[in-house]
Amino acid sequence: MDKTYDPRAIEQSLYEQWERAGHFRPSGEGTPYCIMLPPPNVTGTLHMGHAFQHTLMDTLMRYHRMSGDDALWQGGTDHAGIATQMVVERQLATDKVSRHDLGREKFLERVWQWKEQSGGTITRQMRRLGNSIDWERERFTMDEGLSRAVREVFVRLHDEGLIYRGKRLVNWDPVLHTAVSDLEVINEEEQGSLWHLRYPLADGSGHLVVATTRPETMLGDTAVAVHPEDERYRHLIGKQVALPLTGRSIPVIADDYVEPEFGSGCVKITPAHDFNDYAMGQRHDLPMINIFTVDAKINDEAPEAYRGLDRFEARKRIVADLEAQGLLERIDDHKLMVPRGDRTGAVIEPFLTDQWYVKAGPLAEPAIAAVEDGRIRFVPENWSKTYFEWMRNIEDWCISRQIWWGHRIPAWYDADGNIYVAHDEAEVRKKYKLGAEVALTQDPDVLDTWFSSALWPFSTLGWPEKTPELSRYYPTNVLVTGFDIIFFWVARMIMMGLKFMDDVPFREVYITGLIRDAEGQKMSKSKGNVLDPIDLIDGITLDALLEKRTQGLMQPQMAKKIDKATRKQFPDGIPPFGTDALRFTLASLASTGRDIKFDLGRIEGYRNFCNKLWNAARYVLMNTEGQDTGLGNEPVELSLADRWIQSRLQGAINQVRGNLDQYRFDLAAQALYEFTWHDYCDWYLELSKPVLTGDSSAEQQRGTRQTLVRVLDALLRLMHPIMPFITEAIWRQVGPLAGSQGDTLMHLAYPVRDEARVDAQAESEIEWVKTFILGMRRIRAEMDISPGKPLPLLIDNWKDADRSRYAQAEAFIGFLGKPESVTWLDAGTEAPESAMALVGEMRLLIPLAGLIDKDAEIARLEKERAKVQKNLEVCSAKLANPSFVDRAPAEVVDKERARVAEMGVTLKELESQLEKIRRL
Known part of the structure; x- marks a missing residue:
């Protein structure tokens, strides 16, 4: 073996040997054990969340493989519809070409070309992490087998009435021109305004004041709502309000949803542009007026003066016009949650469009029962409550997306707009008895990425074919995933597995926490606190780390400030810790379900563990x-x-x-x-x-x-x-x-x-030996005696069992404790002034006379005592200062109190040692 442990010299070569030899294949013998890798985006790179979850999954796979199980870790990647399309569109933009210039077919060719050339970055990184995935079975959500499974599921659900097309409100990204899921929406608090607007009563008897954070949506208002028990407005329920700037009248309605204490107690209702208003609109059968185009400009449903304006430009014009008409009561500063698209950063609009939906209720009922009756167990168990809460209030699932990269919806339209669903056009004509004279056009939309990934546990094993792998490895054993996708993925896999396999997709769901930085902050590029697992494995200079952090939204000066701790700890950059140290760190932090503070100090400690x-x-x-x-x-x-x-x-x-x-x-x-x-x-x-x-x-x-x-x-x-x-x-x-x-x-x-091989007596005997040796070492340390200096040892208050134990372990004690001589004192014998250590009730005594320079040792201890005393006074004064205790973070104050307590103990120990030496 090399004298020095160097992970770079062993890791990659070992992995290549393992993969080449096929060591990750299932054995075909023993009890089946299968884990499905949550498919990472094909556009992605490894982040700390991946590293954490993959470490846990690989640990389980290797453990069960070595335990004799027939272990299959099924891997693969997700086509990541929106993310991948954006990558390729950006590439086209550098040549000043759009996807529309290429056309759908040519554009998809470019996407496949990109996937073949650049889409394997994350799988290469997964190999660096040591993932023992059966790469020969690697799947991709757009490969032919999985695409067939997607079409089969869509057609079956549609034929049963569980998939339908309807006009409903969705999250709409006005830059991407598509519906997006809640997971693709980031809600963050921002500083905004609350506009208080006057809506005149139609009969001229006064006005109502409504408060809104989006004045532009008033152009689509179809009611004003008040609480039915609000005495201020009960007499107005059923009356009409003249909606400013529009020439329309809208009713005053009563609904329990309204909070009388918020604003004026009157709420404008825009069913086509607010999810809560949409629900109220359905309850009261209100018209739904969509005032936006797909790129969030004002459309022709609005008054002519505002048509074609961007929504925020329209906001300014509307507020100015209201003020000119005396209808703007006031504007308050107001903090609000603003939804933005995670890919574009654009403010998401609730938007009324025709989309495809899965009727979720009938699928949710058996999925709820599967967790209730224990066929699926959440670890930790408390996450089942989160699952139940969402499933029992489940909404129909919007599964269509207005992009080109993805599984195209297997639905066709004739000239009259009739819908026909089948696997392909030939089947449509046969199934619906349509002749060649009927022109058909396929729906241009694609399916939500989560639709195909919901089938992952069985589609990857060959469904709809009845393959040997499907019968052997389904249901799988455990799903390892984060709590943030319980709704988007876990629940949908359970629903689809029960529907199409008549069994649960996995027996257990192990929910991990989030990886946070050392301060407990969520890792993000904008904060500049992201750690790349590969940088921790291979090492990185501080300059390169700083450059990475400023590639996000962070200013260089802020990045330097954040890196101050790293620079102090690792002045030459982050050293190559290696994969094993990273994996052991992540495993050691994996307490059930809790978020994890990742500190570089921990991985440094486990790098030392590897050295050891x-x-x-x-x-x-x-x-x-x-x-x-x-x-x-x-x-x-x-x-x-x-x-x-x-x-x-x-x-x-x-x-x-x-x-x-x-x-x-x-x-x-x-x-x-x-x-x-x-x-x-x-x-x-x-x-x-x-x-x-x-x-x-x-x-x-x-x-x-x-x-x-x-x-x-x-x-x-x-x-x-x-x-x-x-x-x-x-x-x-x-x-x-x-x-x-x-x-x-x-x-x-x-x-x-x-x-x-369990030997309780040997364990007891060696514990006695360890206590004996540690006692001698403690005396050496306290008295500053050289570790190699032999010590005269007196043993007092001993029993026959102690002497017998010593005789059995004499070679060990002699080698490690280095006693110069050993004297067993008879009862009542007076010992000289000695340092003492206890081994049970037996006392180890080391006479100090002649072993130490008394004056030099007193001087050393007094100097140390003065230093501790000074530090104790400084810390005590800080804690006595109300300004510090009240303003400093609680953890800082607690740390200071712990230091004071520790220094108090140290001071007492120093006093005791001084007293012993002075008596010599």
């Missing part, structure tokens, strides 16, 4: 290569330490397996860390040295060498699902010495607890 493991393996190899590790029939004698580490290993196996089974990746990672760092590296490797370097018998040395390699071999298997690269690289060196055989670690059996 690497160096431990080098020590093992140096002491076992070319040596007898007990692979033959030669006698083997296990030392107390050998029996202890093997017993501790069984506990670790139990913890890791149990936590992985419960999706407690954080606790599994913690158990691995504790066993590896503390039990194996810090203690067992040290305890092995006196056996290997002393005058132990050949049987004893063989036993220790065997234990070194076999425990490390088991540990590598145990760690492999989370840290695949470093474990494989080490195993290839260590495995043969432990008797492991195979082409790759990932196909070896995952460790199972062996009760025969």
Whole structure:
């Protein structure tokens, strides 16, 4: 093995070997275990959310593969209709060409060409992350098999009356000229205005005041609503209001939705341009007047003076005209939530258009029952409440989009507008008995991307064909996903799976939290706090990182400010941490359902953990290569330490397996860390040295060498699902010495607890030894005595069991504690002034006379005491200042209080040490 652990030297080459050898294919034997990768956008690049969820999925896949299951991780990408079309349209724009110039067919050819050349970025990055996906089965939502499944589902649902075409209100992006889903709308608070407008009563008896944040929509008002119990307006219900600027009259209606306390208690109702107003319009059978064109300009339904104006220009003109007519009462500053398209940044308009819809109610009922009766379990369970709340109030699903890239809707129209639905035009003519003389035109719209991804669990396995894969791997085992797409994807997969497979698509849904930055802020380009997982794996200079951050909306100065902490921690840039350190960090942070604060300090710590493991393996190899590790029939004698580490290993196996089974990746990672760092590296490797370097018998040395390699071999298997690269690289060196055989670690059996190796007595004995050695080390540290200096040791208040334990562990204590001499004091013997440590009730005493320079030690301790005292006074004064306590963030104040408490303890310890030394 190389002296230094360098992830760049092992990771990519190992992955290429794994993929080339077909190691990610399902075995075809054992219990089927399948996970469907949530298909990332083909336009996308890997972000921290991907890295987090993919790490958890790959951990599960490798764990179950090693547990003997027939493991299939089905991967693929989503065609990402809007995002992909925008990418290609931007490319065309550089040549001053639009998609309309090319025409639909030529444009789609360009999209496919782009997909083949540039669409694989994210799958290459997924390989860098170590994803053990069966790439030979990779699917794409626009490939022929999945396209056929989409057409089949559409036709069947339409023929059953569960898909229909209707005019309803949708989220409309006026730049893209298409309906968009709620997930593609970002609602953020912005500073705006609240205009108070006077609407005259038609009979001239006065006016009502309505408040609105969008005055331009008044041109489409069809009512003014008041609460039915509002005494101020009950007498006006049913009367008419003269709608300003339009020449129309509209009624005053009563509806419980109105809040009397908001504004004047009167609400203008524009059913064609507000979702709440739309619902009220349906309740009261109001006209629906659409005043916008597809690009949010005023159309011909509005008065001539405003036609053709952009909505915001129209707003200014309308407000000015109202003011000129004395109908503008006042304008208030007002914060409001503004919906913007996530791709364009344009303000989204509620827009009345003809669209295709799925009738969701009949599909939702069995999907609700599947979670209620336990066929599907949410982890954590509380997310089922979120699921139920949405499903029980589900609206029909708008599935059409006014773009060209996607699954074109399999519907055709004749000259009279009649609709015919089938898989293709030939089938339409046969199904509806239409002759060649009937001209048909296919619907130009495509299906919402979520429609095809709702079929993902069964379409990727070959449905509608009854393939062997479909019968073997459906239902899948677990879906790993974020809470933000429970509605958009999880619920729809459940509905479609139950409808077309008559079974749930997965047994469990593990919901992850969001990855946030170290301050708890959501990562976004505009904030400049995005971390690219590949940068953490490969490393990046600070200049390159700064340049990346300013590619978003962030100003360079703000980016520099945010990077201040990074610059302080890593002045030469972010070093290459490697994939394993990143994966272990993400696993260790994966507590169920909670958002995660990602701190670079954590990944640095786990990079050190990788180093620790690497160096431990080098020590093992140096002491076992070319040596007898007990692979033959030669006698083997296990030392107390050998029996202890093997017993501790069984506990670790139990913890890791149990936590992985419960999706407690954080606790599994913690158990691995504790066993590896503390039990194996810090203690067992040290305890092995006196056996290997002393005058132990050949049987004893063989036993220790065997234990070194076999425990490390088991540990590598145990760690492999989370840290695949470093474990494989080490195993290839260590495995043969432990008797492991195979082409790759990932196909070896995952460790199972062996009760025969559980040794409670050995664990108790070694805990006593550790306490003994740590007691001596603490005295050395407190008294500033050199670690290599032998110490005279007096033992007081001991029992026969203590003396017996010491005799058994004398070699270990002598090697690690380095006592110069050991004297067992009889009861009542007076000991000289000594430093003391307790081992149970037994006392370890080290006489200080002659061991330390009394005056020098007093001077050192007094200097340290003065320093702590000064810092304590400064911090205490800060906490005594009401201005600091009241204004500083709570976490800053709490941190300062913790420092004060810690310094108080330190001060007492220093005083105690000074007192001991002065008595010498």
